[in-house]
Amino acid sequence: MPQYTQFQPKEYRPKMSAYWYLDHWHYLRYALREASSFFVAYFCVLTLVQLAALGTNATRYAHFQAFMASPVMIIVNVIALAFFLLHAITWFNLVPRVVMRQMLARPTPDIVSSAPNYFVWFGATIILALFIMGVL
Amino acid sequence: MSDTIILEVARFNPEDGGEPSYQSYEVPLRPDWMVLDGLNHIKDQLDGSLAFRWSCRMGICGSCGMMVNGRPTLTCETLLMNYAPGPVRVAPLDHFPVVKDLVVDLDDFLAKLQKVRPWVVRKDDFKPAREFIQSPAQLEAFHQFSLCINCTLCYAACPVSGLDPNFIGPAAIALAHRYNLDSRDQGIEDRLDILSQHEGIWDCTVVGECSVVCPKHVDPSLAIQQFKLTATKEWFKSFLLPRGKH
Numbered sequence: 374m375p376q377y378t379q380f381q382p383k384e385y386r387p388k389m390s391a392y393w394y395l396d397h398w399h400y401l402r403y404a405l406r407e408a409s410s411f412f413v414a415y416f417c418v419l420t421l422v423q424l425a426a427l428g429t430n431a432t433r434y435a436h437f438q439a440f441m442a443s444p445v446m447i448i449v450n451v452i453a454l455a456f457f458l459l460h461a462i463t464w465f466n467l468v469p470r471v472v473m474r475q476m477l478a479r480p481t482p483d484i485v486s487s488a489p490n491y492f493v494w495f496g497a498t499i500i501l502a503l504f505i506m507g508v509l
Numbered sequence: 510m511s512d513t514i515i516l517e518v519a520r521f522n523p524e525d526g527g528e529p530s531y532q533s534y535e536v537p538l539r540p541d542w543m544v545l546d547g548l549n550h551i552k553d554q555l556d557g558s559l560a561f562r563w564s565c566r567m568g569i570c571g572s573c574g575m576m577v578n579g580r581p582t583l584t585c586e587t588l589l590m591n592y593a594p595g596p597v598r599v600a601p602l603d604h605f606p607v608v609k610d611l612v613v614d615l616d617d618f619l620a621k622l623q624k625v626r627p628w629v630v631r632k633d634d635f636k637p638a639r640e641f642i643q644s645p646a647q648l649e650a651f652h653q654f655s656l657c658i659n660c661t662l663c664y665a666a667c668p669v670s671g672l673d674p675n676f677i678g679p680a681a682i683a684l685a686h687r688y689n690l691d692s693r694d695q696g697i698e699d700r701l702d703i704l705s706q707h708e709g710i711w712d713c714t715v716v717g718e719c720s721v722v723c724p725k726h727v728d729p730s731l732a733i734q735q736f737k738l739t740a741t742k743e744w745f746k747s748f749l750l751p752r753g754k755h
């Protein structure tokens with residue numbers, strides 16, 4: 374008696390690899406985009422710690438600055454900045470897909486709906502830089 | 510260039526109870542041959558036991574979707590020449606149970622498709638005296654989503670479909686959205702209950718590969734993101750006006 378009549382259907386159910394995101398560059402890019410959220414959270418916490426040090430006293434803030442000037446923290450922050458930029462750029466580029474294309478009256482190129490994000494981003498960066506340098 | 514190419518084809522025999530393995534076949538490399546032609550050559554000339562689906566050979570029926578060198582592909586519209594000098598690895602679509610060789614079980618997909626009611630739903634006794642008039646803009650709103658041929662390449666490309674078998678998936682949501690956008694349809698509330706569950710639109714994390722691999726240039730990812738906005742608006746309406754008619 375053939376086995377398949379007893380246990381029909383006898384299908385093969387493939388299991389997804391734990392390293393599926395290494396299968397293709399598109400998946401790796403997606404995984405990096407998702408992982409970049411961690412570094413955004415890191416910068417938020419770092420800013421809060423900086424503000425707390427600033428609000429305590431000058432000695433505490435000097436300690437914070439010395440800690441941030443250590444080679445290890447500089448390397449960590451360069452890596453974090455790279456992921457932060459990846460996060461911002463990939464999500465800005467997704468804006469047309471997620472929201473804008475359906476809010477605009479007629480079909481427009483993606484750049485039209487993602488460009489305002491970049492303008493606001495660069496504008497805010499320049500204003501902050503001028504403020505920190507004491508120009509404003 | 511060689512006039513032959515090696516096809517490494519996934520083989521699985523349910524009666525053996527073993528794991529799938531790859532078997533190599535040497536097929537002619539002709540400029541006008543698609544991957545499907547290579548498979549048909551194997552079936553006709555080399556090994557009649559090979560099982561795979563195909564029908565129209567012109568990218569209409571959506572039957573011949575397979576993983577070709579790891580990418581979801583319609584084998585009837587992909588030239589063998591693109592993979593020269595080879596070898597070319599052909600496997601069943603990812604994230605589906607395999608019935609035999611390159612044939613996958615689509616029952617789960619078809620059940621999900623039926624669940625989202627992909628047809629015109631009317632709540633009234635609709636008996637028009639003449640044809641239903643739609644403007645070009647109304648047609649444009651849903652037209653691209655109506656081009657889906659249910660080839661399920663988008664499911665094979667979507668890692669969420671592989672990680673969460675309950676995810677309704679790109680094609681089913683795109684087709685549901687096609688009817689939500691149709692001016693003749695009144696079934697959006699019924700579909701909202703199904704699509705706004707976690708296994709519906711909210712399971713999608715915008716990987717975007719579903720739209721990249723679609724052979725008909727449908728954009729299921731866009732459909733999902735559009736419906737997320739609709740579902741959010743409906744949720745706010747029901748939150749602010751719990752007894753109102755939405």
